[in-house]
Amino acid sequence: MQQLPALTALGDVVRSANRVILGKDKAIKLALACLLARGHLLIEDLPGVGKTTLAHVLARLLGLDFQRVQFTSDMLPADIVGVSVFDRDSGSFRFHAGPIFTQVVVADEINRATPKTQSALLEAMEERQVTVEGATRPLPEPFFVIATQNPAHQIGTFPLPESQLDRFLIRIELGYPDPAAERELLAGEDRRSMLATLPACMTPAQLIELQQATRKIHAAPALIDYVQAIAAYTRAAPDWHAGLSPRAALGLLAAARAWALLAGRDHVLPEDVQIVLPGIVEHRLRPVDDRTRLGAGDTPSKLIEAVPLP
Amino acid sequence: MARDKRPVSQRQTWWLLAAALSAFLPLASLLSPWLAVSATAVMLLRGWMTWRQWRLPPKFILVLLTIAATAGVVVEYRTMFGRLPGVALLSAFLALKLLELRGARDAMAVVLLCYFLVLTQFMFTQSIATALMACATVLITTATLAAAADDRPAPAFLLRRAGVLLVQGLPFMLLLFVLFPRVQGPLWGLPQDRTSAVSGLSDNMSPGSIAQLSQSDTIAFRVQFEGKPPPQHTLYWRGPVMPSFDGRSWRVTRFSAVRTVPPFKVSGAKQDYEVTLEPLGKSWVFALDFPDKLPPESAYSEDLQLLSRQPIRARMRYSMSAFPETSVGAGDTPSLIAEALELPRGGNPRTREVAAKWREKYGDNTEAIVAEAENFFLRQLLSYTLNPPLLSEDVIDGFLFDTKRGFCEHFASAFAFALRAAGVPTRIVAGYQGGEINPVDGLLVVRQYDAHAWTEVWLKGRGWVRFDPTAISAPQRIADNFAATAPENDSLPFLARADMAWLRDIRNQMEAATNVWNQWVLGYTPQRQREFLQGLGFKTPDWQEMTAALAALCGLVLLLLTGWILYSRKKLDPAIRQWHKFTARLAKRGVQWHTWEDPLVFAERAASALPAHAENIRGIAHDYANLRYAAPPKNSTADTPLTKLRARIAAFRP
Structure with a gap:
């Protein structure tokens, strides 16, 4: 594999992010893998563990424009996609682009908004374009949505339905930092001021180059078989309400490629699939015996241990 | 078996209870009321205990209960031998065994008892209903057996798996039915039981x-x-x-x-x-x-x-x-x-x-x-x-x-x-x-x-x-x-x-079915078997010849199955076969490869367990992973890396 300069930049991104968000190397890499695989990212956890910070850090380090949208229950679709306003001077309607017209949309607490508003965003995620008042407007390239959400059992939330969860390639949880990281966090500099001074490590062009490199990572027939076997198993086994969709299987392979790229390999190993698997399947497979809808947590390991390598 | 000390999970207990009930209930009406009621009561009690997660009774209580049950059967029937006392004794033991589910071995004992009790039903009646009921019991018991191995899947899945197993057994069943030497008359036609229930003209x-x-x-x-x-x-x-x-x-x-x-x-x-x-x-x-x-x-x-x-x-x-x-x-x-x-x-x-x-x-x-x-x-x-x-x-x-x-x-x-x-x-x-x-x-x-x-x-x-x-x-x-x-x-x-x-219509249908059953299943006497086999080309079928044919046919089926398995093994990638050889050698040293485990991850684990061979293990795993998952090199003969891997594994002696 020839050494792209972008690849070194990628290493810098990981290192810099690790300096701001302490002890979350795997979450950061998963988030990056998601973006390299051209997927949207969902960060789910309790308030205050650094979801929004991670979203900001990624946008900044990748050198992308970003807009933060705080979702609330009284928000309307127009607040996201924009609205046409009558301009008295020119005597015509003029489109005021909404916050979605940017490279990275940080959709904070997406599950606080009503399903109608959620769907406006989710439509844009899949189509990478927005249609307002008959005119179709393309979104910039690259385009990512990094959404954060609170666990579904918190008060005042509208849980995303399964079909919309499926649009997020990877869902990660941050969790509490470990003791060492937390001590360092408490002793260290204010994160907000660190964010303000954080330099970009990469240009958008480099990011696009890396996305293309990701797609060229070799997936051997044996590995394709493995991904297929995993998808097939989720459909046949009685443990989940529904199996993985083909979109999810494609996403699993794409994310595994991105992880292989992050690991500096030119081919995907089963290990890559197994590492990204929890982030791909946990929000898609609902266990049959899970009455809380919080996720039983053992789905990924159960799945990995049930499917032998072909 | 005695060393198998895995505890019986709650799900498995439910399965065992279901199997025991389904095996016991058809027999309950034959037993004396106190026995039927107390055995059912013990099973229900066991269900309650499972539900509330109570602890099992201590051993001496079980010993006392077993002695009491045996004594009860002997007093009731005046003997421990014969059809009814035997079934009564087995039913009592089945109920009591449920109170003693300490390990996988006990679960297996319950399953075997259930299978046996199913068989005893046929000593009393051989109607279609009995056969259907027995099929249901066998299905539940087989699902229980599957649950004993792995209780995670949902009940419907286990039942389906049991059904598939039973359907696979069907050819063997037919073979045995047709060819197994028949004995004249019912084996267990003890006179007084047989006629006591039948009313009819008398002298x-x-x-x-x-x-x-x-x-x-x-x-x-x-x-x-x-x-x-x-x-x-x-x-x-x-x-x-x-x-x-x-x-x-x-x-x-x-x-x-x-x-x-x-x-x-x-x-x-x-x-x-x-x-x-x-x-x-x-x-x-x-x-x-x-x-x-x-x-x-x-x-x-x-x-x-x-x-x-x-x-x-x-x-x-x-x-x-x-x-x-x-x-x-x-x-x-x-x-x-x-x-x-x-x-x-x-x-x-x-x-x-x-x-x-x-x-x-x-x-x-x-x-x-x-x-x-x-x-x-x-x-x-x-x-x-x-x-x-x-x-x-x-x-x-x-x-x-x-x-x-x-x-x-x-x-x-x-x-x-x-x-x-x-x-x-x-x-x-x-x-x-x-x-x-x-x-x-x-x-x-x-x-x-x-x-x-x-x-x-x-x-x-x-x-x-x-x-x-x-x-x-x-x-x-x-x-x-x-x-x-x-x-x-x-x-x-x-x-x-x-x-x-309309009821008579249903009855007519059922009786016609019963007649077919009587003629073709129960009426498959030695005489009919002989005629049928002569039709198949046996000149003078005797039991030796039938046993030989039976053994030969069963052997043939098994041979075909073995051949099929060997044939599909042949098609394994040669690299995988080398890998299996490699992992088998490591397994002997106590490092077991899980079939789902990534080769490199496994190599790390094995290397830390056997530091003396760490380098070799990592190298082999790396070669294998490359062979399986990396893009094949463009300008070299395809099997060079494989030959290398083969040589390395052949030389590997942990």
């Missing part, structure tokens, strides 16, 4: 004994006629012949079958038919009047009762021909005739008086006396009912002159008595009359409620002639079937009522 008839049968719709036999069935009123299925009368009951006097060839010459039209007689536990072989040849293993007594050599304890099939116009017994011995004239010394004076008048009027003209007697019965305006009033002394007088209501045995008994009193030799014949055609398969079904009694009168020069006095007062009883003629308010077997048309 004596007193007022009320046949009326009792009218409440039972149990099937006595089925008949397949060659061609169109003869009219209903000709269907007299002859059974016990009762010449002796003691003032109340008529009795059979001759039990020995002496004539294997009919002592008469048949004449007239012929009707062929085939009877499948249910095991009624008696010797009478029911047939229409009169056959030219007797079925095997049966013979006529002197008074023309067709008797089987042994009481009939297994379903019996025989083909016969009837010649209704045949006359019999014209030359019977004087002793037979004298017996047919005997009367008790006193009693029934009014009937005797009437009979004496006939005798005076007609003298030796027996035919005229019979005609007069028929007239007399008609004039008395007797009525036919299933619930005749009770009669104490002088039952004949009471019936003919006072109550005037009776069932067929009253009619036959009174008619025979009156004729004897008038000096005409007469005897009672019991059997079945009529029957009902099942529209589903066209078989005539004769039930216990078709039981009937009529008389035979000996006329000089003509021999024994059948007269049915019931037909004088209730001609529909003979012309139509029993159910249609029963008086409005009489109690009838539920299913015999004509207004239950």
Whole structure:
């Protein structure tokens, strides 16, 4: 594999992010893998563990424009996609682009908004374009949505339905930092001021180059078989309400490629699939015996241990 | 097995309880009530304990319970051996074993007990329902077995897996059914159990004994006629012949079958038919009047009762021909005739008086006396009912002159008595009359409620002639079937009522299915097996030959399966085979490769477990992973890396 300069930049991104968000190397890499695989990212956890910070850090380090949208229950679709306003001077309607017209949309607490508003965003995620008042407007390239959400059992939330969860390639949880990281966090500099001074490590062009490199990572027939076997198993086994969709299987392979790229390999190993698997399947497979809808947590390991390598 | 100390999970316990209940409940009705109730109670208690997650009782309580259960069975049945005590003991142990589910070994014991109990059901009944129930139990038990291995999947999944396993076993089952050497008769046909439940005609008839049968719709036999069935009123299925009368009951006097060839010459039209007689536990072989040849293993007594050599304890099939116009017994011995004239010394004076008048009027003209007697019965305006009033002394007088209501045995008994009193030799014949055609398969079904009694009168020069006095007062009883003629308010077997048309339809369907089952499954006797195998080309099939064929066929199936497995193994990637060799060597050193584990991850684990070989292990795993997952190099021969891997693994000796 020839050494792209972008690849070194990628290493810098990981290192810099690790300096701001302490002890979350795997979450950061998963988030990056998601973006390299051209997927949207969902960060789910309790308030205050650094979801929004991670979203900001990624946008900044990748050198992308970003807009933060705080979702609330009284928000309307127009607040996201924009609205046409009558301009008295020119005597015509003029489109005021909404916050979605940017490279990275940080959709904070997406599950606080009503399903109608959620769907406006989710439509844009899949189509990478927005249609307002008959005119179709393309979104910039690259385009990512990094959404954060609170666990579904918190008060005042509208849980995303399964079909919309499926649009997020990877869902990660941050969790509490470990003791060492937390001590360092408490002793260290204010994160907000660190964010303000954080330099970009990469240009958008480099990011696009890396996305293309990701797609060229070799997936051997044996590995394709493995991904297929995993998808097939989720459909046949009685443990989940529904199996993985083909979109999810494609996403699993794409994310595994991105992880292989992050690991500096030119081919995907089963290990890559197994590492990204929890982030791909946990929000898609609902266990049959899970009455809380919080996720039983053992789905990924159960799945990995049930499917032998072909 | 003893070392298997994995505890039984809650899910597995539920499965075991379900299997135990499904195996035990069909047997519960056979056991004595206290046993059935206490075994069920123990299982329910076990369910409650599982639900509340209580701890299991300590060992000494179990020991005490086991001793108590064994003692109870011995006291109840007076023995520990035999069919019922055995089943009772096993059921009790099954219930108690559930209280002792400490490890996988106990679970396995419960599963095996369940399988065995399923089998014991067939010692009691072998109907379709039993077979279906047994299938359900086997399905649940097999699912339990699957759950014992892995209880995570949902119940529906386990049941489906068990179903697939059972379906896969089907070819072997058929093979065993067809080829396994058969034993004549039921293996466990212990007499008193077999007949105690069956009601039927017996060797004596007193007022009320046949009326009792009218409440039972149990099937006595089925008949397949060659061609169109003869009219209903000709269907007299002859059974016990009762010449002796003691003032109340008529009795059979001759039990020995002496004539294997009919002592008469048949004449007239012929009707062929085939009877499948249910095991009624008696010797009478029911047939229409009169056959030219007797079925095997049966013979006529002197008074023309067709008797089987042994009481009939297994379903019996025989083909016969009837010649209704045949006359019999014209030359019977004087002793037979004298017996047919005997009367008790006193009693029934009014009937005797009437009979004496006939005798005076007609003298030796027996035919005229019979005609007069028929007239007399008609004039008395007797009525036919299933619930005749009770009669104490002088039952004949009471019936003919006072109550005037009776069932067929009253009619036959009174008619025979009156004729004897008038000096005409007469005897009672019991059997079945009529029957009902099942529209589903066209078989005539004769039930216990078709039981009937009529008389035979000996006329000089003509021999024994059948007269049915019931037909004088209730001609529909003979012309139509029993159910249609029963008086409005009489109690009838539920299913015999004509207004239950849809229920009767269902019953007809079920009985047709039962017949198929009886003929083809239960009726697969050594005889049939021999015929079938001869059809397949065995010249003289004996059990040795059948066992050899069985073994050969089972072996062939297994061989094919093995071949198939070996063949599909061949197609494994050579790299994978090398990898398996490598992991097998490491497994011997205690590092087990999980089939889902990434080679490189495994290599790290193995390397830290066996630091001496770390470099080699990592290298091999790396080569293998490259071979399997990396893009193949463009400009080298394809198998060079494989050869390298093979050499490395061959040299690898951890």
